[in-house]
Amino acid sequence: MILDLIQNSFDGLAMGASYALLAVGFTLVFGVLRRVNLSYGPAIMFGCYAATWVSFSFHSNIFLLLGIAVLGSVLAGTYVERLCFAPHHKGSAIAAMVASFALWMQFEEVVTLVMPKHLYDFPPMFDAEPLAIGPLSLRAEALVMLACALAICFALHRMLYRSRFGLALRAVTDAPVAAQLAGINVPRVLLLVFLLASAIGGLAGWLIVSTHTQVTPMLGMWSTLKGLLAMMIGGLGSLPGAVIGGLALGVLEAHSQWFLGPQARDLIAYLLLFVLLAWRPRWMTTSHG
Amino acid sequence: MTALLEVRDLVTAYGKIEALKGVNLDVQQGSITCLLGPNGAGKTTLMMTIAGILRPRIGSIRFAGEEIAGRPPHAIVAGGAALVPENRLVFPNMTVLDNLHAGAYQRKDDFASDIERLFTRFPRLKERSTQLAGTLSGGEQQMLAVARALMSRPKLLLMDEPSLGLAPLVVEEIFRIITQLHQDGVSIFLVEQNAHMALKVAQHFYLMEQGKVTFSGTPGALAEDEVIRRAYLGSARA
Ligand SMILES: Nc1ncnc2c1ncn2[C@@H]1O[C@H](COP(=O)(O)OP(=O)(O)O)[C@@H](O)[C@H]1O
Ligand SMILES: [Mg+2]
Numbered sequence: 459m460i461l462d463l464i465q466n467s468f469d470g471l472a473m474g475a476s477y478a479l480l481a482v483g484f485t486l487v488f489g490v491l492r493r494v495n496l497s498y499g500p501a502i503m504f505g506c507y508a509a510t511w512v513s514f515s516f517h518s519n520i521f522l523l524l525g526i527a528v529l530g531s532v533l534a535g536t537y538v539e540r541l542c543f544a545p546h547h548k549g550s551a552i553a554a555m556v557a558s559f560a561l562w563m564q565f566e567e568v569v570t571l572v573m574p575k576h577l578y579d580f581p582p583m584f585d586a587e588p589l590a591i592g593p594l595s596l597r598a599e600a601l602v603m604l605a606c607a608l609a610i611c612f613a614l615h616r617m618l619y620r621s622r623f624g625l626a627l628r629a630v631t632d633a634p635v636a637a638q639l640a641g642i643n644v645p646r647v648l649l650l651v652f653l654l655a656s657a658i659g660g661l662a663g664w665l666i667v668s669t670h671t672q673v674t675p676m677l678g679m680w681s682t683l684k685g686l687l688a689m690m691i692g693g694l695g696s697l698p699g700a701v702i703g704g705l706a707l708g709v710l711e712a713h714s715q716w717f718l719g720p721q722a723r724d725l726i727a728y729l730l731l732f733v734l735l736a737w738r739p740r741w742m743t744t745s746h747g
Numbered sequence: 748m749t750a751l752l753e754v755r756d757l758v759t760a761y762g763k764i765e766a767l768k769g770v771n772l773d774v775q776q777g778s779i780t781c782l783l784g785p786n787g788a789g790k791t792t793l794m795m796t797i798a799g800i801l802r803p804r805i806g807s808i809r810f811a812g813e814e815i816a817g818r819p820p821h822a823i824v825a826g827g828a829a830l831v832p833e834n835r836l837v838f839p840n841m842t843v844l845d846n847l848h849a850g851a852y853q854r855k856d857d858f859a860s861d862i863e864r865l866f867t868r869f870p871r872l873k874e875r876s877t878q879l880a881g882t883l884s885g886g887e888q889q890m891l892a893v894a895r896a897l898m899s900r901p902k903l904l905l906m907d908e909p910s911l912g913l914a915p916l917v918v919e920e921i922f923r924i925i926t927q928l929h930q931d932g933v934s935i936f937l938v939e940q941n942a943h944m945a946l947k948v949a950q951h952f953y954l955m956e957q958g959k960v961t962f963s964g965t966p967g968a969l970a971e972d973e974v975i976r977r978a979y980l981g982s983a984r985a
Contacts, residue, residue, distance in 0.1 A: 644820075
């Protein structure tokens with residue numbers, strides 16, 4: 459029992475690490491725009507489908523696939539930014555959200571047009587058997603997920619507090635009009651934030667599909683939901699919160715799957731989203747960072 | 748003297764409502780020029796239009812000989828005009844020092860000495876350099892907003908009601924800084940509600956009422972109580 463608990467917690471943390479990455483991407487965009495980009499997940503799905511297509515057509519190396527997934531997500535993310543969120547399309551938050559929903563549908567149409575099967579195999583990261591440490595088993599993918607999340611958090615922190623772009627990003631997040639008056643080219647910062655968020659999302663997508671070794675069009679909605687949920691748990695708009703929210707969501711899912719069966723996994727996520735929306739706890743609306 | 752800033756027939760609207768209905772005014776090189784007027788006259792709208800945050804519908808803004816109407820704000824800062832906005836608008840969740848760095852965002856040269864100089868001018872900011880700007884008092888935030896604008900080394904400093912909501916002693920300090928900056932060669936275009944203080948430092952002033960300039964002159968040209976009456980209440984015609 460105790461061993462199961464430890465094993466589940468570890469598996470949950472690893473899955474949570476990829477949720478954390480999804481949430482970090484989501485939060486970066488939400489922080490500067492104060493808008494929810496529903497097409498965040500579908501853009502990631504687009505990148506992962508591009509990688510899947512390459513793997514079927516050229517029988518590819520896993521790192522090349524990572525590159526394709528990131529590149530595809532970035533391209534799709536740029537398309538979303540230009541069409542829905544670029545500052546010359548200023549307007550209501552609702553309009554931007556509806557527009558991002560429309561692009562979601564576009565991405566699903568495009569991938570199902572080119573790859574119409576419901577499910578495609580994706581090459582695994584490693585062929586190796588899980589490492590056995592005593593009674594516990596350790597999947598190499600899990601370690602890669604955790605390492606990637608850690609590396610990205612570290613790099614982001616340095617970027618935010620040590621670089622010129624980081625300064626601009628924090629300024630735009632904190633007070634957009636003041637940032638413009640300080641001479642920061644805000645539209646450019648917004649585009650770059652979108653690219654950065656999409657790249658991180660693409661990495662998260664690759665980690666997830668190469669761990670699950672399959673891709674479906676559901677990946678789009680799934681990524682938006684997990685990213686949004688983890689961001690909400692961590693307090694809207696806080697990057698450290700997004701990481702904690704992602705890890706917490708992963709652990710929660712792993713335990714509820716153990717106790718309540720595999721169907722409970724996503725059910726719990728939807729239930730949590732419902733509870734958070736209805737309850738709207740104080741920490742969710744006040745935190746900054 | 749030549750005009751550093753020339754505003755001609757400027758119209759800026761929020762939707763269908765025109766807040767500026769054809770504004771004309773000049774700011775002379777090396778002067779302190781003051782804009783007075785009652786609440787809602789359009790003073791902030793004018794400042795935001797000059798700074799590029801709002802786009803004018805019609806009209807021209809020439810700054811240092813170039814047309815800048817409709818340019819994005821960062822281009823206007825690069826051209827040498829910086830706005831200290833109404834209600835200060837510091838970056839509340841960033842440190843005082845980071846606020847100053849943000850003000851120097853466009854500068855490619857070394858600005859460490861500028862920060863040192865500003866810290867001598869505003870010793871309170873030096874004491875609080877690692878504190879978050881949101882934790883400063885109103886007066887300190889105003890000093891920070893001015894210091895941030897100065898980090899871009901502007902030729903023209905636009906100030907929108909810098910004394911708003913501050914204690915009398917702090918207001919005096921703000922005006923002392925304005926005269927010092929002027930002596931250092933910065934041209935200043937100042938929006939004020941505090942007509943008494945403003946008329947003491949300005950070489951030229953404008954009255955604005957309901958989106959139009961209704962008076963232009965030197966501080967002696969109109970009795971102060973008349974200026975104050977119109978600056979606060981608008982003229983009887985209104
Ligand atoms: N964001 C806005 N949307 C619509 N109307 C506005 C907005 N800001 C200001 N106004 C209107 O424009 C007019 C001028 O406002 P403003 O420039 O703030 O005046 P002042 O700074 O002289 O007090 C006012 O009638 C005000 O109600
Ligand atoms: Mg005003």
